[in-house]
Amino acid sequence: xxxxxxxxxxxxxxxxxxxxxxxxxxxxxxxxxxxxxxxxxxxxxxxxxxxxxxxxxxxxxxxxxxxxxxxxxxxxxxxxxxxxxxxxxxxxxxxxxxxxxxxxxxxxxxxxxxxxxxxxxxxxxxxxxxxxxxxxxxxxxxxxxxxxxxxxxxxxxxxxxxxxxxxxxxxxxxxxxxxxxxxxxxxxxxxxxxxxxxxxxxxxxxxxxxxxxxxxxxxxxxxxxxxxxxxxxxxxxxxxxxxxxxxxxxxxxxxxxxxxxxxxxxxxxxxxxxxxxxxxxxxxxxxxxxxxxxxxxxxxxxxxxxxxxxxxxxxxxxxxxxxxxxxxxxxxxxxxxxxxxxxxxxxxxxxxxxxxxxxxxxxxxxxxxxxxxxxxxxxxxxxxxx
Amino acid sequence: xxxxxxxxxxxxxxxxxxxxxxxxxxxxxxxxxxxxxxxxxxxxxxxxxxxxxxxxxxxxxxxxxxxxxxxxxxxxxxxxxxxxxxxxxxxxxxxxxxxxxxxxxxxxxxxxxxxxxxxxxxxxxxxxxxxxxxxxxxxxxxxxxxxxxxxxxxxxxxxxxxxxxxxxxxxxxxxxxxxxxxxxxxxxxxxxxxxxxxxxxxxxxxxxxxxxxxxxxxxxxxxxxxxxxxxxxxxxxxxxxxxxxxxxxxxxxxxxxxxxxxxxxxxxxxxxxxxxxxxxxxxxxxxxxxxxxxxxxxxxxxxxxxxxxxxxxxxxxxxxxxxxxxxxxxxxxxxxxxxxxxxxxxxxxxxxx
Numbered sequence: 001x002x003x004x005x006x007x008x009x010x011x012x013x014x015x016x017x018x019x020x021x022x023x024x025x026x027x028x029x030x031x032x033x034x035x036x037x038x039x040x041x042x043x044x045x046x047x048x049x050x051x052x053x054x055x056x057x058x059x060x061x062x063x064x065x066x067x068x069x070x071x072x073x074x075x076x077x078x079x080x081x082x083x084x085x086x087x088x089x090x091x092x093x094x095x096x097x098x099x100x101x102x103x104x105x106x107x108x109x110x111x112x113x114x115x116x117x118x119x120x121x122x123x124x125x126x127x128x129x130x131x132x133x134x135x136x137x138x139x140x141x142x143x144x145x146x147x148x149x150x151x152x153x154x155x156x157x158x159x160x161x162x163x164x165x166x167x168x169x170x171x172x173x174x175x176x177x178x179x180x181x182x183x184x185x186x187x188x189x190x191x192x193x194x195x196x197x198x199x200x201x202x203x204x205x206x207x208x209x210x211x212x213x214x215x216x217x218x219x220x221x222x223x224x225x226x227x228x229x230x231x232x233x234x235x236x237x238x239x240x241x242x243x244x245x246x247x248x249x250x251x252x253x254x255x256x257x258x259x260x261x262x263x264x265x266x267x268x269x270x271x272x273x274x275x276x277x278x279x280x281x282x283x284x285x286x287x288x289x290x291x292x293x294x295x296x297x298x299x300x301x302x303x304x305x306x307x308x309x310x311x312x313x314x315x316x317x318x319x320x321x322x323x324x325x326x327x328x329x330x331x332x333x334x335x336x337x338x339x340x341x342x343x344x345x346x347x348x349x350x351x352x353x354x355x356x357x358x359x360x361x362x363x364x365x366x367x368x369x370x371x372x373x374x375x376x377x378x379x380x381x382x383x384x385x386x
Numbered sequence: 387x388x389x390x391x392x393x394x395x396x397x398x399x400x401x402x403x404x405x406x407x408x409x410x411x412x413x414x415x416x417x418x419x420x421x422x423x424x425x426x427x428x429x430x431x432x433x434x435x436x437x438x439x440x441x442x443x444x445x446x447x448x449x450x451x452x453x454x455x456x457x458x459x460x461x462x463x464x465x466x467x468x469x470x471x472x473x474x475x476x477x478x479x480x481x482x483x484x485x486x487x488x489x490x491x492x493x494x495x496x497x498x499x500x501x502x503x504x505x506x507x508x509x510x511x512x513x514x515x516x517x518x519x520x521x522x523x524x525x526x527x528x529x530x531x532x533x534x535x536x537x538x539x540x541x542x543x544x545x546x547x548x549x550x551x552x553x554x555x556x557x558x559x560x561x562x563x564x565x566x567x568x569x570x571x572x573x574x575x576x577x578x579x580x581x582x583x584x585x586x587x588x589x590x591x592x593x594x595x596x597x598x599x600x601x602x603x604x605x606x607x608x609x610x611x612x613x614x615x616x617x618x619x620x621x622x623x624x625x626x627x628x629x630x631x632x633x634x635x636x637x638x639x640x641x642x643x644x645x646x647x648x649x650x651x652x653x654x655x656x657x658x659x660x661x662x663x664x665x666x667x668x669x670x671x672x673x674x675x676x677x678x679x680x681x682x683x684x685x686x687x688x689x690x691x692x693x694x695x696x697x698x699x700x701x702x703x704x705x706x707x708x709x710x711x712x713x714x715x716x717x718x719x720x721x722x723x724x725x726x727x728x729x730x731x732x733x734x735x736x737x738x739x
Contacts, residue, residue: 181563335485337472338486343472
């Protein structure tokens with residue numbers, strides 16, 4: 001269970017460090033390292049001794065990141081669009097974290113939810129005010145059902161959720177591939193694994209749909225769903241009895257059990273909640289971004305969400321902002337690739353560096369010569385099998 | 387870090403410089419939108435050919451890379467400027483196409499059927515831009531589908547494998563059971579079947595069932611371990627020539643063939659793998675060629691002339707869009723037979739799928 005121990009250590013370390021300033025410095029440090037990588041990737045200029053040119057490349061790359069993420073209405077729309085599934089999956093991982101569980105399975109839950117939402121999306125033909133909520137709800141239920149599996153396995157047999165959720169991701173991937181080849185899902189005139197199209201009234205309305213002739217503004221109402229999800233998560237965590245039980249369970253499972261909480265029920269519920277949020281992400285992608293499903297519509301979102309939940313310390317606002325940051329990097333990365341010659345892989349490196357620096361507050365402390373104060377958030381991550 | 391991009395450096399220098407200036411320019415350009423920033427580039431060159439990859443990226447050693455090579459050939463021989471955008475996820479297709487439309491590309495090449503929907507949407511919204519899509523059919527008046535009759539060269543490869551097998555058993559497997567993959571396997575099995583009918587032999591094909599149109603699939607296009615394991619199990623069942631149709635997965639099969647010490651041979655796919663995978667060249671008896679680069683080059687050429695939309699390019703043995711590279715010694719008799727089969731496929735007397 002080495003991976004679990006490592007993950008938990010990272011999570012604990014992040015939870016203990018003073019948040020805002022550290023995050024800012026981590027982003028800054030990542031950008032500095034990223035700048036060196038950009039310069040190294042342009043080895044021709046270095047060999048020619050063109051230092052100024054290399055610096056200009058860095059400048060134009062980072063400038064494109066800014067322009068491409070917040071520099072225009074289209075850029076903001078692209079950032080919102082990229083952030084939408086990241087927020088929802090981030091909340092999915094975060095809610096499980098709070099209950100002391102590692103949900104690595106957001107990808108699979110997203111696929112399950114997306115396929116459920118998709119079925120409502122193409123099987124019905126309006127009216128929109130019935131079909132869209134129904135499809136979104138189907139997505140949440142599909143994801144919750146898929147999330148329940150590792151929850152039940154853990155509660156009943158003790159099978160560790162890290163292992164089972166990873167395995168269930170693979171199974172979901174192949175399940176989707178199979179479904180997309182069945183008559184139920186496969187588009188009539190196609191032979192490759194691609195689904196039927198969501199009917200026109202079934203699309204999540206576009207946020208900027210009121211503006212004429214701007215089909216390039218791709219953000220959709222899934223973002224509203226995501227914001228609502230953050231609010232619900234915040235209320236649930238801080239105001240509801242079950243939310244309190246989640247937190248108690250996450251801090252100390254034995255104490256929670258001693259206090260009379262049904263820990264098995266909490267385990268299943270936490271995974272179902274996590275699955276439900278990830279399922280919402282799946283429905284947002286299928287009903288809003290694509291309008292259909294291909295084999296890989298979940299992409300890497302479920303895994304990015306782990307980094308987002310860590311970065312946001314699993315708090316509602318933290319997760320929201322971390323997801324927006326990752327969304328901005330994704331949208332800006334496209335612009336960077338289009339405007340400069342810097343490969344889009346740099347974005348992946350930047351994200352990894354940010355999380356790495358967040359996880360290493362002592363490193364940040366040493367680099368920037370500041371005092372990073374450990375704060376006690378009262379949050380510990382419950383160990384299992386360690 | 388990224389050698390492939392270096393080749394584009396020269397072409398992109400102008401653009402980079404403009405944006406570097408924009409970056410240093412401060413607040414006067416800061417509020418501009420992207421579109422406005424693009425407008426500040428020098429007058430568009432005579433031809434701008436652009437390519438959007440699918441999630442494989444231009445260094446996938448597969449069709450994205452070959453299509454990109456076709457684009458570079460177009461830059462050399464037609465003098466067009468080229469640009470490429472890689473897609474990290476399906477969500478990137480539309481934004482990438484959007485930025486190319488904004489840049490005023492004369493032709494936009496999209497690679498793979500995954501981009502079919504996005505290509506159709508943008509083609510309909512931008513009727514003055516030419517589009518070409520690899521491995522998919524045309525979907526609008528300004529879209530040229532670039533498709534390949536890869537059953538034809540696979541048929542030849544199957545015939546050759548049946549003629550040269552020592553054990554009387556040959557094998558094939560795919561990445562995922564989709565038409566651009568299974569068409570190779572079908573052609574291969576048909577070629578073996580034809581050889582059996584001609585010679586009264588009973589060479590067996592593992593990994594593809596023509597009746598069920600199903601067979602052995604790795605389930606992905608990237609696991610070398612899967613390629614090794616499938617090749618090993620087919621070898622255990624007696625196959626001595628294996629035809630993997632699964633991109634990099636086949637490299638695992640080649641590695642297994644290397645270790646087998648000549649017991650197992652491999653037929654390469656898409657490109658001449660004795661060249662692209664030179665360190666293991668000795669295991670390849672032949673390669674089935676799908677010349678996506680030639681198709682891309684042709685598509686760029688016809689788009690510059692304002693033609694090509696609404697029709698499909700089909701690469702065949704006849705027009706050289708597909709072929710077989712034989713990289714082992716074969717008898718003159720077999721070569722003559724293969725030539726005859728080729729002629730038969732071209733004139734339609736032999737059905738290869």
